[in-house]
Amino acid sequence: MNRYRWLVPTLYILFLMLPIYWLVSMSFKTTNEILGGFSLWPSEFTVESYVKILTDSTWYSGYINSIAYVALNTVISVSFALPAAYAFSRYRFLGDKHLFFWLLTNRMAPPAVFALPFLQLYSAMGLFDTHLAVALAHCLFNIPLAVWILEGFMSGVPKEIDETAYIDGYSFPKFFVKIFMPLISSGIGVTAFFCFMFSWVELLLAKTLTTVEAKPIAAIMTKTASSSGYELGLLAAAGVLTIVPGAIVIWFVRNHIAKGFAMGRV
Amino acid sequence: MNKTWNNKAWFMVLPVLLIVAMNAVVPLMTVVNYSVQDTFGNNVFFFEGARWFREVLESERFHNALFRQFSYTFIILAIEIPLGVGIALAMPRSGVWASVCLVLMALPLLIPWNVVGAMWNIFALPDIGLLGYTINAMGIDYNFTSQPISAWITMVLMDVWHWTSLVVLLAYAGLRSIDDAYYQAARIDAASRWSVFRYIQLPKLKHVLTIAFLLRFMDSFMIYTEPFVLTGGGPGNSTTLLSIDLVKAGLGEFNLGIAASMSIIYFLMTLLVCWLFYTLTMQGEKE
Numbered sequence: 389m390n391r392y393r394w395l396v397p398t399l400y401i402l403f404l405m406l407p408i409y410w411l412v413s414m415s416f417k418t419t420n421e422i423l424g425g426f427s428l429w430p431s432e433f434t435v436e437s438y439v440k441i442l443t444d445s446t447w448y449s450g451y452i453n454s455i456a457y458v459a460l461n462t463v464i465s466v467s468f469a470l471p472a473a474y475a476f477s478r479y480r481f482l483g484d485k486h487l488f489f490w491l492l493t494n495r496m497a498p499p500a501v502f503a504l505p506f507l508q509l510y511s512a513m514g515l516f517d518t519h520l521a522v523a524l525a526h527c528l529f530n531i532p533l534a535v536w537i538l539e540g541f542m543s544g545v546p547k548e549i550d551e552t553a554y555i556d557g558y559s560f561p562k563f564f565v566k567i568f569m570p571l572i573s574s575g576i577g578v579t580a581f582f583c584f585m586f587s588w589v590e591l592l593l594a595k596t597l598t599t600v601e602a603k604p605i606a607a608i609m610t611k612t613a614s615s616s617g618y619e620l621g622l623l624a625a626a627g628v629l630t631i632v633p634g635a636i637v638i639w640f641v642r643n644h645i646a647k648g649f650a651m652g653r654v
Numbered sequence: 655m656n657k658t659w660n661n662k663a664w665f666m667v668l669p670v671l672l673i674v675a676m677n678a679v680v681p682l683m684t685v686v687n688y689s690v691q692d693t694f695g696n697n698v699f700f701f702e703g704a705r706w707f708r709e710v711l712e713s714e715r716f717h718n719a720l721f722r723q724f725s726y727t728f729i730i731l732a733i734e735i736p737l738g739v740g741i742a743l744a745m746p747r748s749g750v751w752a753s754v755c756l757v758l759m760a761l762p763l764l765i766p767w768n769v770v771g772a773m774w775n776i777f778a779l780p781d782i783g784l785l786g787y788t789i790n791a792m793g794i795d796y797n798f799t800s801q802p803i804s805a806w807i808t809m810v811l812m813d814v815w816h817w818t819s820l821v822v823l824l825a826y827a828g829l830r831s832i833d834d835a836y837y838q839a840a841r842i843d844a845a846s847r848w849s850v851f852r853y854i855q856l857p858k859l860k861h862v863l864t865i866a867f868l869l870r871f872m873d874s875f876m877i878y879t880e881p882f883v884l885t886g887g888g889p890g891n892s893t894t895l896l897s898i899d900l901v902k903a904g905l906g907e908f909n910l911g912i913a914a915s916m917s918i919i920y921f922l923m924t925l926l927v928c929w930l931f932y933t934l935t936m937q938g939e940k941e
Contacts, residue, residue: 393744394744394746395744396740396741396744397741397744397745397746397755400741400818400822401755401758401759403815404758404759404761404762404815404819405758406784406785407773407774407777407784407785407815408761408773409784410776410777410783410784411773411776411777414776422782423782425782426781426782426787428784464673468669468670468673469670471669472666472667472669472670474666475663475664475666475667476667477657478658478663479657479658479659479660479663480657480658480659480660481659481660481663481664482661482664484663487667487671489928489929489932491674492928492931492932493924493925493928494674494677494678496872496876496924496925496927496928496931497678497876497921497924498875498876498900498920498921498924499876499878500876500878500897500900500917501681501685501900501917501920501921503901503904504904504910504913505680505682505684506677506681508684509676509680509681509684524673524676524677527673527674527677528674528677528678531670531673531674532674535670585763585764588764589763589764589765589766590767591766591767591768591879592878592879592901605766606766606768606769607768609768609769609772620776623772624776627765627769627772627773630765630766630769631761631764631769634761634765635757635761635764637764638757638761638764642753642756642757643753645756645757645760
């Protein structure tokens, strides 16, 4: 039985790759070929769709917008969450458990509930259609997540290290940056990865809060799909390009990813 | 870990509190406002009390959406949790292949949700999609844009494709944390494969599986983008889940009162599950 064990993950990965293969193969086909009928492999291999996306500014600006607000959100989430996670992992204070629970509820809040009020809130603040608006809105679920993961990793560091550092004459900020942060660097990496991931894949809020200046690529895709008929090749190419950044960041955290998904709590 | 009592820690939490409160409390209050008021336009609102709530709770439409939502969540949990554990058990423990497996399996989790929907849409199209074409070629009549059953199967398959990896990764992390000494002891006792799973692996997995179960429960409960892009809630209303119905009522029909009170009911339900989740994981950590 053990000899055939490798079959299970292999079949599963095959199942995962099939729709991706279909997307990639479609992105290299001409629109005529796609609509003309079924073919497993592009008969007229063309990179036209990719050229169009990478040269037309209405397309590639979407990528820049997406990456801009995702990066902004990751920086905000991690830097805000670091001290808070330290407080939760090291101290008890008035209402700490309630506060932690309340933070978690925001990770669970359905974005559909918040879409309309968010639009009003950020319009009132004059932030509508800016990268900052999306980055701040995504903090709703990313900051609780970041606090949660970081707290898990920080609790794994023995408290004696803090105490030794204070005896050695370190001030708190110096200790935190010079000693503590390097100790949990893999935790910080994993947290940044998760913030990137959830901000990158979320669309409902990002779409609601933007019109032109900060419109994410994923929203441009849906718009183009309806306005210029049914250009499936272009759509597929844009889809392939949205997978690439994720595939790149995943490679960097591959050794910690399993622990990260368990919120640093294994 | 024994923590020191120190109320100054509040200063470290304050920035997080402020930014999340701005995002959570203000919109929530807006929703509460809408849920008890009515308007004839021009920003003139008057108090309606519990009327919208009664209307939502009594409406057939809400019951149907809720029923569909629970069926959906139940089906995907019943498939994804056992499948995920099974795959994690069969995965290589370490080495290059383990890394390759992890990276490839995590890939679907990093694809924007509407791309997932669009990808499955073209993958399942009966005339030009790989999946739809193959099924039809096998002699089974399949068309997810017109048959409710096909639409449901496609939707469930899409979710299994998208999220089983999360369960795999969690279960894998749990399995990796088991000390080798347990397996050696089991070998000395000549334990069967089943009893190794039942008495060593499963108890260790309990904690991560709680996380997996509840994360999947909540995420599938608020799922919107993927099924919306795939089917648009159709054919008819057959795949209109709770979120889709909510956005339809709020942004589509601009029925603010109904949408807002639906939001509140919806939110209370997730809150309840969230509380359950929190209590269970915290209990797990104490043990």
